[in-house]
Amino acid sequence: MKKFLRAFLFLILLAVAGLLFWKGRFIGGTFLSQPEIRGGIVRVTDEKGDRLYYLTTQWEKRIFRSGSRSSSSSRTVGWCNTDLWEIDAITAQPITRRRLKREQVNGDVVAMGMEQGVMWARIPELVGIRLSDGQIVANKEKIETANPSLAGMVPKPPEVGIFLTESMQPLKFTPVEGMVVRLDDARLVRIDPLTLAASEQKERSRESADAEERPKRGEKGVTIANGMDWYSMVRDLPMAQKDGRQQWLGLLAETELEQMKERHQTTHQMDFTTPRRHRLYRAELRKEESFMGARWVYENPAVLPESPEFLMGGLLTSESGSTGDTSRMTAMYRRDPDSVFVLSRDRLGEEGRMQMARIAGPAGNAVWSIALPISNMSAWIPGEARAILLGPCPSAEKSPQAEEGENAAQHVISVDLKTGEMKTFNPDLNRNWKVEGEK
Numbered sequence: 053m054k055k056f057l058r059a060f061l062f063l064i065l066l067a068v069a070g071l072l073f074w075k076g077r078f079i080g081g082t083f084l085s086q087p088e089i090r091g092g093i094v095r096v097t098d099e100k101g102d103r104l105y106y107l108t109t110q111w112e113k114r115i116f117r118s119g120s121r122s123s124s125s126s127r128t129v130g131w132c133n134t135d136l137w138e139i140d141a142i143t144a145q146p147i148t149r150r151r152l153k154r155e156q157v158n159g160d161v162v163a164m165g166m167e168q169g170v171m172w173a174r175i176p177e178l179v180g181i182r183l184s185d186g187q188i189v190a191n192k193e194k195i196e197t198a199n200p201s202l203a204g205m206v207p208k209p210p211e212v213g214i215f216l217t218e219s220m221q222p223l224k225f226t227p228v229e230g231m232v233v234r235l236d237d238a239r240l241v242r243i244d245p246l247t248l249a250a251s252e253q254k255e256r257s258r259e260s261a262d263a264e265e266r267p268k269r270g271e272k273g274v275t276i277a278n279g280m281d282w283y284s285m286v287r288d289l290p291m292a293q294k295d296g297r298q299q300w301l302g303l304l305a306e307t308e309l310e311q312m313k314e315r316h317q318t319t320h321q322m323d324f325t326t327p328r329r330h331r332l333y334r335a336e337l338r339k340e341e342s343f344m345g346a347r348w349v350y351e352n353p354a355v356l357p358e359s360p361e362f363l364m365g366g367l368l369t370s371e372s373g374s375t376g377d378t379s380r381m382t383a384m385y386r387r388d389p390d391s392v393f394v395l396s397r398d399r400l401g402e403e404g405r406m407q408m409a410r411i412a413g414p415a416g417n418a419v420w421s422i423a424l425p426i427s428n429m430s431a432w433i434p435g436e437a438r439a440i441l442l443g444p445c446p447s448a449e450k451s452p453q454a455e456e457g458e459n460a461a462q463h464v465i466s467v468d469l470k471t472g473e474m475k476t477f478n479p480d481l482n483r484n485w486k487v488e489g490e491k
Contacts, residue, residue, distance in 0.1 A: 083453055084483040085111040086461050087135065091163035092273015092374075094171060095141065095433055095440070096183065102141035104433070104440060104464070105183050106273075107152070107163045107173060109134050110483070132158040134175055135487065136186050141438055144466040144475040150186035151487045152179075157212050164225035167270030170245035172231045176209035178223050180231070180245050186488070190248055198248035205235040227375075229253065230269040275374040276442060276462060277430045283373025284432035285366025285395060287322050289383040290337060290348075298337035300350055301392065301413070303330040303365055309353060316349045321378070322366045327400055332359040332392075332416045356416025360409070365396035368408075368439070372432050384434055386410075386469060391419060393439075393469070395429060402427070406443065408467065420472030430462060441465045451480045 087108035094105050113130040134153040139146055153175055160176035170189060171181045180190025192206045207222040218224075222234040231243045232253055241250040288302030304312065305328035312318050312335065335353040339346055367383035369376075383392050389412040397404045406429055409421040426443030433440040444460035461480035467473070 081114075083111075083113040083115070085113075086451075086454075086458065087137075087479055087483065089276055089442075089462055090134075090161040091173065092165060092275050093431065093433065093442075094163070094166040094183075094271055094273050095435065096166070096169075097141075097435065102435065102438065103147065104137075104139040104141055105163075105166075105171060106137055106139075107134060107161060107171075107175075108137060109158055109161050111158070131156055133487075134161055136171075136181060136183075138183075139464060139477065141435065141440060141466055142475070144440075144464045144477040146477070146482065146485055148186070148488050149485055151490070152181065152186070152188065159212060160209065160215050163273050164223075164231075165227065165270050165272045167225075167230045167245045171273075172225050172245070174209070174221075174223055178206070178231075178233065180243075190243065190245065195243060195248050195250065199241075199250040202235065202241070202250055205237055205239075206233060207236055225270070225272065227268040227270055227272050228266050272375045274372040274431050274433050277374070277428075279430070280428045281373050281430055281432055282322075282324055282366075283378045283381070284369050284429070285322055285373075286369055286381050286383055287318065287320055287367065289367060289385060289392060298339075298348075300335040300337050302333060302335075303362065303367065303394070304333045304353065305330050309333065312350050312353050316351060317347075318350055320381075324364060324366075327364055329361045329363055330365045330396075331361055332356045332394075332411060334414075356411075356413065359411065359416030360418060360421075362394055362396035362407075362409075363398070363400070365394050368393040368395050368432060368434070370434060372434070374431070384439075389413070389419065398423065402446070406441075408441075408472075410469070410472065422467070422472050422474055424465060424474070425476065426463060426465065427460070437469060439467050439469055441467065445478070448478055449481060451483055453483060454480065 087110040090107045090109055096103050096105065110133050111130055112133055113128055115128050131154050133151060136150045136152055137146060138148040160174055163171055163173045165172055169183055171183055173179055173181060177192055179188050182189045195206055196203050210216055224232050229242060233241055233243060235241060240253040240255055242253050243250055288300055291299045291301060293299055308318065333353045333355050336351045338349045338351060340349045369381045370384040385392060391410045391412045394409045394411055396407045398407055404427060406424040406426050407421065408424055410419040412419050425445045425448060427446055429441050429443045431442040442462045442464055445463045446460045448463065464477040466475040
């Protein structure tokens with residue numbers, strides 16, 4: 053019995069000593085950086101709901117310390133995690149977060165686009181990620197196995213620390229072509245996302261590609277602007293009337309109104325180089341023939357009587373500015389009541405925040421108007437019933453792990469286009485949001 057007690061006490065002392073040793077070596081727990089969105093965001097609306105998908109990279113660090121009170125040393129061990137996030141577009145809250153990769157370098161990670169439910173991405177090697185379950189269904193080995201003639205020709209990613217410009221990338225995704233790979237023997241092949249079959253592609257000049265009207269195979273990811281997404285705002289919306297005449301609706305500042313009256317012309321894109329205040333105006337459109345060809349003439353501009361003033365305002369577009377032809381962008385328009393959507397600021401400078409309003413005709417009254425928490429709109433992802441905006445929120449609550457000088461996180465904001473109801477997601481406070489499959 054005494055031997056048993058001595059052995060039991062010895063084990064307790066050993067456990068306590070081990071615990072004290074471990075506490076002396078490991079401090080601070082796990083430190084997580086902001087999850088940074090890499091590449092494009094794709095939106096999927098089907099029988100399962102309305103969702104966003106994007107990739108993030110995030111540093112996970114642990115600090116170890118060894119030694120005594122008088123002499124100690126520490127070391128940091130870090131990993132960079134690449135994750136696929138699934139976000140509910142209605143609530144703006146995460147549904148799943150799936151771990152794709154974990155390594156000790158932060159490489160070239162970019163989500164490029166989606167085709168038939170598969171997101172193509174560089175991480176930095178080419179992968180196809182099935183969005184329904186986060187499984188990698190395509191990579192170099194799988195593609196070469198499905199296409200023996202390509203063995204050894206699918207390009208490897210560049211060495212660590214080397215980042216290629218988009219023009220130099222051998223991996224390209226376009227909505228029309230899908231995923232196209234320039235092999236190491238300079239052949240171009242398209243990879244089918246479901247069968248992985250490779251089909252030879254002809255190289256097209258940009259001019260000939262733009263001239264052809266070809267159906268789209270997939271959707272390009274909506275990219276995050278470095279600052280403000282100016283391309284997702286336009287000045288005007290031409291409208292056909294029941295009597296066959298054309299009418300124009302758009303934003304004008306006082307100086308632009310005078311120019312329209314004098315020259316009978318205006319520009320489709322807004323000029324944001326000079327801060328201005330705008331109101332909504334109507335004008336008559338008439339086509340005029342001249343020796344230079346046909347052109348539209350703007351006549352009799354009149355302000356919508358109940359239109360508010362908008363600082364640095366623009367009409368939000370029917371598609372994302374980063375995915376379409378900006379010269380053909382049209383303003384988003386909804387009925388019941390007939391309305392356009394205006395994005396503006398409440399003030400200039402660092403304290404300024406974005407405002408969004410639904411403006412109805414014919415008087416120009418606000419159906420609803422909301423103050424957004426973001427200082428810039430970095431991405432615009434419109435939908436039929438709800439629109440998604442991303443942008444930094446400098447005034448938002450920060451994570452306890454936030455370091456000095458960190459950039460404001462890109463918040464996800466969902467807005468109901470009928471009511472103006474707003475839902476938000478702050479990724480900074482969700483750095484440790486659970487990863488599916490991890491305990």
